[in-house]
Amino acid sequence: MAVALPMAAAAAAVVEHTFVVSQVGMTHLCQETLVTVVNGQLPGPAIEVTEGDWVAVHVINKSPYNMTIHWHGVKQRLNCWADGVPMITQCPVRPNHSFTYRFNVSRQEATLWWHAHVSCLLGCVHGAFIIRPRHGASSYPFPKPHREVPLVIGEWWQTDLGQIDKSLTNSFFGFNPSSATINGKLGDLNNCSGGLVEEGYVLEVEAGKNYLLRLINAALISEYYFKIAGHKFTVVAADANYVKPYTTDVIAIAPGETVDALLVADAAPERSNYMVALANQPSITNPPFPVTVTRGTLRYLNDGDDPAAAGDDAPPPLGPEMPGLHDMMPSFYFHGNLTSLRLAHPRGRTVPAHVDERLLVTLSMGSVCRNGGESCARGGSIDHSSVVVNGTGEQPQQLYTPLPERPPRPFNFTDRAFIPIGPTEAEAQLEPTRKATTGQRFLYGAAVEVVFQNTAVMQSDYNPMHLHGHDMFVVAQGHGDFDAARDVPARYNLVDPPVRNTVLVPSLGWAAVRFVADNPGVWYLHCHYEFHVAVGMATVFVTEDGPTVGSALPPPPADLPKCGGGHGSSLDAMENDLL
Template sequence: MKGWSLPTAAAVVAATIFFSLSTMALPAASAIVEHTFVVNQMNMTHLCKETLVTVVNGQVPGPTIEVTEGDSVTIHVVNKSPHNITIHWHGVKQRRNCWNDGVPMVTQCPIQPDQNFTYRFSVAGQEGTLWWHAHVSCLRATLHGAIIIRPRLGASSYPFPKPDREIPFIIGDWWAMDLAAVARRMKQDNFFDYFPSASTINGKLGDLFNCSGVAEDGFVLDVEPGKTYLLRIINTALFSEYFLKIAGHKFTVVASDANYVRPYTTDLVVIAPGETIDALVVADAAPGKYYMVAMPNQAPLPDTQTPEPSTRGMMQYSSSSRPGNGAPVAPVMPDQHDVVQSFYFHSNLSSLRHPRHPLAPVPKRVDEHLFITLGLGIACRRGLNCDREDEKENILVATMNNISFLQPTAPLLAAHYYHVGANKDELQELPDKPPKVFNFTDPSLIPIGPKEKALERTYVATLARWFRYGSVVEMVFQSTSIMQGDSNPMHLHGHDMFVLAQGLGNFDAAKDRARYNLVDPPLKNTVVVPNLGWVAIRFVADNPGVWYMHCHFEFHLSMGMTAVFIVEDGPTVNTSLPAPPVDFPSCGRKDNLVPDEFYLQTQEITASRIDGV
């Protein structure tokens, strides 16, 4: 294995710099869109219980960032909470701007309590729906909001009928407990005793939930007959992929992850954590009230069954808003365990062919091939050997190619940029393939027992993979059945991925590569690896920096289903990572050291290893 050094936990500090908006009116030029995000805590009451939650500007969901393609965005984050905070701009490509990607101890030191930091980034070359969220374990459940990027030529330039109204539609979950405590217990106790209390639409629980017999408020969409509505659907949940239906109506899916897709009509949207789906809904039913139901799905037995609460809002016609117009119509939902519906939905996505939106060419040459298995394993909490039967000595972890990610104690991006560090601390290279080939999707491996025991041993390490600038990378993500049969929404920061093909069961290169869509595959920043299935993707490593690749289920992320992809500088200034912002947050040191002085001080990372398979 390759050894690579890490830095110490500190950074250069300076005062926060605030941009001022230009007073000149330049209607044809790009603008600077500026927000201040004050992160603090407040009490919210749901289900007859008051819960202390961490929020931005006193609201859940947080503020929507509305911009036009080509604009620059400036977000002043003022941390008045007791937690270390970073904000990730999910799906924003951050071209040569990895410093602003917002991943703690990967791209930056977190913003500490009573400290500020200003994020600055561009949305050039992107249109559609993205989102922002805290990249701090579990806090994204209440720290999140939409990013809407409209075309520079206006809504009339959409490659679909211009909607009469656009609505952010944010699916989430509500936890009637302290999320920071959930995060701590998740890492200590393997999480499986802690679950959300409710699901939400735009922060509202809906009338499936009540407090002492009084129904919770639900999201209501008032519509007018014959008009068209663009729903910008975002799944911010920590835990679940969702089925979404509106009784009596159909969706026309037109975009996903801020990339246009060939429109197709369906009565069911399936959306995993991290994904966005743009869908048109025409108010073409008889005037009345129609439930909008978001229902989590989950893997069938023998997988562990967990509480999965649905929620619902209301779509009501303006002519039927008066009381006494009859009960709302409810949609017929799929079976909660019919996870193949997710496979069918995502298989229908393909990129749009349109004169104003030329297809991105799929690179034909491939420089690197990776086959990455996703699953669970058992590692020792400390030391090299431990008793498998002693739960106090073992920890359940999530893995990529049978290695679980160890959170670094210092920012990796600065170490990469300054080429410094001591040789005590090592990054481990993500292998091309798993250490052992077996029937990856054998359902008999799901129950904990003697059969999976031989495959469950693993270890933890800070897992990384290096790519030359401009390399074309092909990856096959293969889900495995070791102790679970979940799907996995895999999110790559800083890049979009061509989704070439997906399938159920084990990937077979001999026959499955012949099925690759090399003409119009969808471009995604979050790809759903099906339950006990696989996805093949391809991307160009042309954005220098250190980029997170991880599962967007919070428990899988916290348990280590993560790696960092390090893209080296290209041959020119315009293909290289620039210096960090002068106001970059520190990791807690009071003194202001220059980078070389600072990074020559190192701190050992202890990675517990055990004998692997």
């Protein structure tokens, strides 16, 4: 339960939660699975705060796994120590130990989320993080909703997710969820040999009322298309940044992203309507990947009557027409149609017109071979480097190799000939990947542009790239290879680009972002496709201290978890080495 404790010297409050992380048995699809969860819930408890509040979350780890919690999208101004990245900014909370995260939430509103940041456990250890305006719902830059509804799109895995991570050392192929979920429910499209139909999520609405849907993609591996039959959405925010209202009948939401959308209950109230979340697949594989889908129901209430009163006389629910399974254009257009509300809202910021640092970063698959090439592990990479983070709990990572400004080996990045994995000459030359911990250092206040270039090397995936500690202006996206001479003047939006903490890099395409490095600390940058980051698609950005006390990173708190059993190890050395 959350307890709001007023602060004596300020109008803000301290919102306090206790998270007990443990394993429980959950039965779906006729099978009991051991699942790591918070407070026995899937999804975990929602944290609801008012802008400006302080948050204290007491994490009690009763699971068998090392644990950290990341507050996805929370800026953690001058407080990277609460960011929850194991072996980067903290040592994990070991089994049968506890730790309290303390941080402030300021100059942010709308929907974020929290999740585990160890192995694949974010797939079951996650929940909503809702930030409301300090002056109440009347200050929303859109009509005040009748009700606000968190909708967490996730996946159901019929295996312990902590065990899956151990198998990713050699390959991430062959792992697929059994179903998608909406707020933890698998829906009636799923059944098992016993004939038991899974329960679906039901959203009850009143005709004519306005609802704010707070969508979160907590899945490990897929972007989802979300639709409700007979209804349209007005998108008003993404990643806790307001956007110009955008009307659509389909929402595309990638792993790590959040979308706030208004829904008016304006369909015929005599019948229910299905809501469907379908995982899209960027390419057709042989054999094909299983289709991951779930559906729930939007049900109209009739003047407060029991919704079940209609019984068998009620017409069957209306189903939505979903985009094609392999059609990525709805996603491309959805993300491309979002623009910032910065000119109409006081929290708006100006995109940097002048850039101090530029990076072109390629995102690929590759292999790292050991024992003279006899043993090779395939994984993700940034500029042909798979990040190495010591996850054993012995010592935090302290050193890194500078990230090159441009790819060390330029080629036609999106040539489809590189996609097939096998002994083809073209792909074989590009597959080798070195193991290194890479990073990039920025002066305080530097304006940075990063172009993320997806490649076709052993994959055709999109990549949702999440930058901790910052928001990014998504100034452009495109298909094919990025060409500065062509794309910068033609495609760049420097007036009202959307502001995101997670940018979806299109399949066989690119995305350009700008941000200001004004938050001193060590910040993780990684793909939120969990299997990609688990095998190396990650790096760190380091922002140096500014010239004043208010722009310099304080030392880590004394109670930060210790590594290696706590015998004198701390993150002080890491702060000195990285900053």
